[in-house]
Amino acid sequence: MTDSPALSLYVPEPLARPGEAPRFDHLSFAAGAAEVRPAVDAPEHELRDMPYGLVRVLGETASAWDPVLDPEILRQGLRAMVQTRLFEDRLFRAHRQGKTSFFMKSTGEEAIGVAQSMALGAGDMCFPTYRVQGWLIARGYSIETMINQIYSNERDPLKGRQLPILYSAREYGFYSLSGNVGSRFGHAVGWAMASAYRGDRGIALGYIGEGTTAEGDFHEALTFASVYRAPVILAVTNNQWAISSFSGIAGAERTTFAAKALAYGIPGLRVDGNDFLAVWAATLWAAARARANLGPTLIEFVTYRVAGHSTSDDPTKYRPADEGSHWPLGDPIERLKEHLVALGEWSGERHAQMEAELTEALREAQRAAEAVGTLGKSKPSVAEMFEGVFKDPDWRVIEQRRELGI
Amino acid sequence: MPVMNMIQAINSALDVKLAQDPDVLVFGEDVGYFGGVFRVTDGLQAKHGLTRCFDAPISEGGIIATAIGMGAYGLRPVPEIQFADYILPAFDQLVSEAARLRYRSNGEFWAPITVRSPYGGGIFGGQTHSQSPEAIFAHITGLKTVIPSTPYDAKGLLIAAIEDDDPVIFLEPKRLYNGPFDGRHDQALKTWMGEPAADVPEGHYTVPLGKAAIVRSGTDVTVLAYGTMVHVAKAGIEDAGVDAELIDLRSIVPLDIDTIVASVAKTGRCVILHEASRFGGFGGELSALVQERCFWALKSPIERVGGWDTPYPHAFEWDYFPGPARLAKALARTMENR
Numbered sequence: 001m002t003d004s005p006a007l008s009l010y011v012p013e014p015l016a017r018p019g020e021a022p023r024f025d026h027l028s029f030a031a032g033a034a035e036v037r038p039a040v041d042a043p044e045h046e047l048r049d050m051p052y053g054l055v056r057v058l059g060e061t062a063s064a065w066d067p068v069l070d071p072e073i074l075r076q077g078l079r080a081m082v083q084t085r086l087f088e089d090r091l092f093r094a095h096r097q098g099k100t101s102f103f104m105k106s107t108g109e110e111a112i113g114v115a116q117s118m119a120l121g122a123g124d125m126c127f128p129t130y131r132v133q134g135w136l137i138a139r140g141y142s143i144e145t146m147i148n149q150i151y152s153n154e155r156d157p158l159k160g161r162q163l164p165i166l167y168s169a170r171e172y173g174f175y176s177l178s179g180n181v182g183s184r185f186g187h188a189v190g191w192a193m194a195s196a197y198r199g200d201r202g203i204a205l206g207y208i209g210e211g212t213t214a215e216g217d218f219h220e221a222l223t224f225a226s227v228y229r230a231p232v233i234l235a236v237t238n239n240q241w242a243i244s245s246f247s248g249i250a251g252a253e254r255t256t257f258a259a260k261a262l263a264y265g266i267p268g269l270r271v272d273g274n275d276f277l278a279v280w281a282a283t284l285w286a287a288a289r290a291r292a293n294l295g296p297t298l299i300e301f302v303t304y305r306v307a308g309h310s311t312s313d314d315p316t317k318y319r320p321a322d323e324g325s326h327w328p329l330g331d332p333i334e335r336l337k338e339h340l341v342a343l344g345e346w347s348g349e350r351h352a353q354m355e356a357e358l359t360e361a362l363r364e365a366q367r368a369a370e371a372v373g374t375l376g377k378s379k380p381s382v383a384e385m386f387e388g389v390f391k392d393p394d395w396r397v398i399e400q401r402r403e404l405g406i
Numbered sequence: 407m408p409v410m411n412m413i414q415a416i417n418s419a420l421d422v423k424l425a426q427d428p429d430v431l432v433f434g435e436d437v438g439y440f441g442g443v444f445r446v447t448d449g450l451q452a453k454h455g456l457t458r459c460f461d462a463p464i465s466e467g468g469i470i471a472t473a474i475g476m477g478a479y480g481l482r483p484v485p486e487i488q489f490a491d492y493i494l495p496a497f498d499q500l501v502s503e504a505a506r507l508r509y510r511s512n513g514e515f516w517a518p519i520t521v522r523s524p525y526g527g528g529i530f531g532g533q534t535h536s537q538s539p540e541a542i543f544a545h546i547t548g549l550k551t552v553i554p555s556t557p558y559d560a561k562g563l564l565i566a567a568i569e570d571d572d573p574v575i576f577l578e579p580k581r582l583y584n585g586p587f588d589g590r591h592d593q594a595l596k597t598w599m600g601e602p603a604a605d606v607p608e609g610h611y612t613v614p615l616g617k618a619a620i621v622r623s624g625t626d627v628t629v630l631a632y633g634t635m636v637h638v639a640k641a642g643i644e645d646a647g648v649d650a651e652l653i654d655l656r657s658i659v660p661l662d663i664d665t666i667v668a669s670v671a672k673t674g675r676c677v678i679l680h681e682a683s684r685f686g687g688f689g690g691e692l693s694a695l696v697q698e699r700c701f702w703a704l705k706s707p708i709e710r711v712g713g714w715d716t717p718y719p720h721a722f723e724w725d726y727f728p729g730p731a732r733l734a735k736a737l738a739r740t741m742e743n744r
């Protein structure tokens with residue numbers, strides 16, 4: 001071995017950093033094998049090229065994946081996406097005004113949470129990340145309640161115990177969020193296994209960011225889903241960035257996230273995540289498989305995180321400031337809007353009017369929440385701090401509550 | 407001497423070691439180009455190169471596992487876990503591997519790693535950006551756990567930790583990064599400017615692990631604290647108007663038992679203050695040790711002041727946080743016994 005060259009450590013770097021021209025030439029956007037929509041019961045071994053293609057509907061002529069939705073459904077989806085964006089912009093500003101401690105936006109990724117929320121049923125459960133607030137909005141969850149949670153005020157349904165936007169809304173198919181990433185991915189699988197065990201009809205949807213696929217949780221969940229053929233959809237939202245780390249730090253220089261499915265023997269779809277119809281179609285395909293007892297599907301949604309990671313970072317410090325405007329898959333709202341306009345089912349005027357209506361409703365909801373109070377100005381009873389540790393409080397919290405005099 | 411806040415002091419320690427020892431390398435989530443979410447590794451990649459300070463996949467278990475492998479090979483990795491709350495996915499690697507590699511291989515392999523992690527509350531970080539997990543590490547034989555309370559100590563202790571041949575958990579009180587927060591959250595924020603402990607030499611120096619600091623000497627009662635609570639203790643002592651001796655433990659393993667015992671033997675009273683929830687917290691161990699070694703000198707039961715036994719709640723930051731008032735109450739109680 002003495003004549004082998006000296007080894008060197010490889011550390012991936014993105015193609016462009018601040019001040020450089022944005023580049024996405026490491027990504028393929030060709031439909032490839034995903035041009036075809038396989039039968040729902042196609043055996044996994046026939047699907048092994050799918051993870052390298054891209055499921056697309058909008059902008060394609062006669063995509064095999066077109067879910068052929070009623071224009072009214074499309075307008076509802078558009079409305080929920082616009083509402084999500086306006087809501088997040090407004091609450092981001094509220095953070096800047098000191099009204100809460102923290103906030104995160106899903107700008108550019110709205111199609112994923114919204115289309116999946118609408119495409120799946122009331123009896124299904126999603127195990128969200130913090131970047132699918134659109135799920136709740138699409139299901140008509142009260143915006144005012146969301147703001148109360150964000151302000152941790154007296155009307156916060158989570159009683160001030162949780163960080164802003166880490167909602168829990170069981171009735172809306174939205175599992176409790178937590179600040180640690182990845183740790184609920186396996187819960188989705190367990191939930192799906194339980195539904196199968198009981199002979200029920202509901203399925204589960206787990207979300208994970210592409211950066212978080214590095215956690216053991218991701219691989220453990222895939223193993224269990226595969227072993228027990230759990231009726232679950234496992235969704236990777238690949239928005240290219242994990243805080244400041246590009247997707248290559250999660251292994252994207254070598255393969256696609258959808259292709260991670262191959263080694264587990266489950267189907268993997270790679271989907272244009274900024275294409276409302278493609279998200280819908282892929283979700284329905286995977287859901288039909290799960291409902292037919294054919295097991296799990298891994299779906300990678302290719303998208304782009306337009307905003308910073310959260311209120312705590314400045315993305316221009318680690319990526320070109322104009323990178324988002326070069327993103328090849330465009331903006332999900334604009335794309336669906338144009339599609340509806342082309343169908344003759346929507347217009348610029350109707351869009352502007354809808355935005356005005358939504359803005360007014362949001363302003364009203366924010367006003368109502370602020371009448372209760374912003375962070376620090378109003379909070380649930382301090383006794384709530386001691387509730388819910390156990391079902392029945394033990395002597396420690398009883399004593400400590402007394403010690404605090406409440 | 408330059409004035410540094412705690413972020414700059416830790417950055418300087420890493421800079422000094424990266425420059426001095428080619429076996430030192432720094433990695434973790436977002437620590438490379440971006441310089442870390444708290445800016446602690448800012449500029450280190452640009453100065454020392456891509457392979458000396460780089461981003462890691464979001465896998466705390468993987469970060470610690472690879473750090474152990476590197477350490478066993480002969481490097482001195484300094485991995486960062488972005489928040490101490492996220493160290494738990496790496497717990498098995500720390501407990502079953504880093505802590506025991508030397509023992510079980512009879513010294514053939516060991517893990518000279520220093521795991522840096524911001525910890526503690528007071529920042530409205532909610533349940534998963536506020537916790538103080540030091541007690542669970544203290545319980546593990548084979549791990550050292552270090553917690554600085556000033557920029558000067560942070561730099562000197564970090565260099566000592568990196569040079570130590572055993573695994574060290576280095577917990578950085580994030581509420582102290584920019585100033586000596588004393589728990590009086592409704593008062594103007596202090597920065598490190600003008601604090602003697604913010605005078606930090608540029609070059610190499612160490613503060614030894616296992617040596618507590620007597621921050622304030624006194625005769626009435628011994629107060630044991632570390633991290634943010636050292637500053638909270640100063641305020642609480644002031645509020646209570648007692649002549650307390652305040653000891654900053656600086657590392658909880660190794661523990662400077664001699665300094666603790668000498669102080670309690672003198673004062674006859676002991677109050678322990680930590681941010682972590684009280685039950686099973688490190689205060690329990692301190693209390694037992696003091697009781698075992700100073701029983702005949704004690705004039706009053708040992709008091710423990712800590713976070714409540716609940717998860718760290720977002721809206722109730724200051725109801726939960728054991729601030730100066732809670733310490734002052736405990737000090738008053740302990741002084742009632744003459």
Ligand SMILES: Cc1ncc(C[n+]2csc(CCOP(=O)(O)OP(=O)(O)O)c2C)c(N)n1
Pocket residue numbers: 129131179180181182208209210211212213237239241242243305309435464488492495
């Ligand atoms: C277990 C754990 N490790 C680290 C973090 C800190 N953290 C929060 S979000 C994040 C990035 C996640 O990126 P990705 O999974 O790609 O999702 P995205 O934010 O891009 O939607 C990190 C590292 C955390 N919250 N939990």
